[in-house]
Amino acid sequence: MAAYLKALRSTESDAALATHHDGQTLAQRLSAKYGDRVCSAFTVFGREGRFAPLPEDLPEGLATALRARGIEQLYSHQQEAWDAARAGRHVLVATPTASGKTLCYTLPVIASALESGARALYLFPTKALAQDQVAELLEINRAGDLGVKAFTFDGDTPGEARQAIRLHGDVVVSNPDMLHQAILPHHTKWAQFFESLRYIVIDEIHTYRGVFGSHLANVLRRLKRICAFYGVRPQFVLCSATIGNAVEHAQALIEDEVFAVTQSGAPSGDKHVLLWNPPVVNPDLGLRASARSQTNLIARVAIKAKMKTLVFAQSRLMVEVLTKYLKDVFDHDTRKPPRIRAYRGGYLPTERREVEREMRAGNVDGIVSTSALELGVDIGSLDAVVLNGYPGSIAATWQRFGRAGRRQQPSLGVLVASSAPLDQYLMRHPAFLTEASPEHARIQPDQPLILLDHIRCAAFELPFVDGDRFGPDDAGAYLQVLAESEVLHREGDRWEWIADSYPANAVSLRSVADGNFVVVDRTEGRQTIIAEVDYSAAALTLYEGAIHMVQSVPYQVEKLNWDGRKAYCTRTRVDYYTDAIDYTKLKELECFDGTRAGEGSARHGEVHVVRRVSGYKKIRYYTHENIGYGPVSLPDQELHTTAVWWQLPQTVLDEVFRSRQHALDGFLGAAYALHVAAVVAVMAEPRDLQKAVGSGDGGWSAQVDTAGRGQLRAADGGLASPDMLERFLPTVYLYDNFPGGVGLSEPLFVRARELVRSALETVRGCECKAGCPACVGPVLAADEHRQETPRALTVKVLELLGAEG
């Protein structure tokens, strides 16, 4: 390195940190210097590697390919997976991030392709992962000159390539949506492929949970039906990140026994974890410094200590803000290649590929990412991971920390708490994170409406015969309903598809609406697409006036063409960024059924959910002062769905609670507790079933504000006080977060009494004092000493809703 560059480096860096540090020393230094901020420090001990020689029955060419790529031996878990797969078992591999799960399936798949021309189907949750996988397969193929052909098959695959892939692909790498919409309904075109299909590989199975997972389980039922038609019974190889019930989840997805490989043989260094609470900056108000400033500090220190650092932020906006702050420190010389890169959904695929490549090559010192990097995208190994805020689940926290740690070197993981009640609760009670088991993945594939959808698709693919099962049950009732709606025709004992429609197109496996927005840069007459934004995020990030950042370069949105799905922007230089103000409210459309619930009522029916972006704030960099507002006029995001809801009459509330604010806080706690109970009762994912508190007539809605108190918004979106309302009819809603509903809330209504009772049991039996994430939601430290705690108020509401009856 040239002398002047060296000099530049050293002035740029903190002298004390200019030498290379590892996770352990950095953890110690940070703890020593900022002891008051470190709430908890612990070490997850690493382990020695356990190895096994390359299996003797590994085809010679494949062994050569591995050696050429520097793989002389296997980790013990890779060997276990090999043995089980070769013995014909379904295999589940549940080992930590970056432990070499890929080889667990690549070896048996390539071996059987070489030995007997067998084919394999890979399913990944995202296109990006599928492309990585094909690149990996092609490298092995090249290294050993094996002649194994691997292709991605997704929505971007051109029509003329599809025929060749169907006929010649040894490994076809796709996603569940393509399998559902393009492969299964056209299975006859894939006949040769199915006839020699030996392995089905499904990676990242922990992402297939809730409704998405229930859909996938049904797509697999259809796949197995079609395999049976072609006379094959392929083996499944499944991979999962660490979740509480990986084996059970795998078996629920494929409805068969799996051989579980859970002990990683990959060596790992010690991981030093710090739980970091920003310092109190205003003791009177109990205000803490922002998580963002602390994340920035820690990342800066780590990068200066020459540690490759990955920062996870909770939103795309925060990714850009943090990237800018780090770039201001490390990338002020624009002639040099950037040391700091951002990575998130919404970038163009080419840009993401380039960032991945740069990261793998070790040319990037700091990466700021959303959850996009939680999955197995290969970015090489890192030394430090900083989480800007709790990711919301224990499993995701460990998955993100798992990104750090290469060879046997000690690594660093820091969780920086935000001011959100849940984060603050974790800081006070670290055991919640360290001792609880990671979350379970739950699916409910026999949920009637989902079954109806997939039996419809299955009948299109192959006719049903009386007595045929789909899943555990006889499909008869569903076939009957489908015949009544004239999509099937019954003749003798056969049910044949008869409608002129393509049912898979009407069934989306994921709740996200499609129709991406493109962001077009019009600076100086350009017409360049610089980003894509998915539909769900468009209203929050592309309103006119918004500052949209790409690799922290700010563009201002000048015109949004909502119907054309385009946002036009120009390059700008401003010292602020923008943040949308949004809220959600519900209105009942139709009540299907109702019943008494204690002093009040429980009902279920159709509701109209409106999410509205009412305006945006301009926030100045670094000081984070609010320097202005702007109006937003966009169409509301609307959802017609089914819900279950509980209400108490005003007279009862006035009698029991000291104030309406107390009642409202009780309702918000009850919503939390009922939601937790409901999610368990119907095996739902929390995001699939949403909770809300609002007025029974749709007049107002309520949320927990940053002070931990219920906050009302009037119909026009402005803040309101409960005492100003003419009528006060708080209502707890649990609704299906899917257009039209997916049938989660109907069983909840049937079990309404049981739900209220189980919610009350949880709240009463909880070991906390005033309320916690396990019962009524996280509460602030100040509330732990309140006379009427959120927990006590919640108990009152649940009692009134008949929990004692």
Added chain:
Amino acid sequence: MDLDALRRMAGVRARLGLPRTPARAVEREVPGEEIAPGLRYLEQSFAWPEAPEVFDLTFARLTQAHRGQLMHFDTETTGLAGGTGTRAFMIGVADWRDDRLRVRQLYMTTMAAETSMLRTFAGWVDDDTVLVSYNGKSYDAPLLATRFRLARITNPLVGLVHVDLLHPMRRRYRQVWENCRMQTAERHLLRIVREDDLPGSEAPRAWLDYLRGGSSTDLVRVAAHNLQDVRSLSALLVEAHGWAALDMASSPPGNEISTPARAG
């Protein structure tokens, strides 16, 4: 699963239509001979003295074919959705027999008859058969391939020479006509204007109505439409055969490979 609950749940999303009106006394007569349970067979023959003995197929980038090898075919299907859920319920075939055009049609009056329909049709195909169709390369042939696969019958069409008249028509008349649909070609080249023709798009409904116990009137019209289609096919081929003499080597090169309507 409780049937009523299921109906109601399905109704929340789809709002099913009202129950069908009860069937009145309707016409249920269908033409042809029942050659297998649910399978009807119709045969007609038309005089056509001036058909050439050997067809010049250079217009389709092929050499030539003897009159006896030609098999003009067209299917009527349950829809255009594509995939494994669409089936052919009628197959019409025209071929030359002793200076006459013979038209044979097969159609199903029950779903179970599909296998025997496919087998009968397969029996009509020889190794040296030359297929003639209009858009059959991307529509009728793949659809039949799917049906043969589902019925576990070897697809007799694999490997046969297939003259799809749509492509040569497009190459020649793309700039001339408003579109290159078969009925357009028929009108311009053969001066045929159909009267009381049931549009092809009505065929699925006509067959379904009959299958569900409704009237056969429109199904009879579908058979007439299909008959006209294969007769016109044979006439259009005679027409195209004549192009070679008109303009040797004047047609510009085009794209012979067809793209499927729905890729999967």
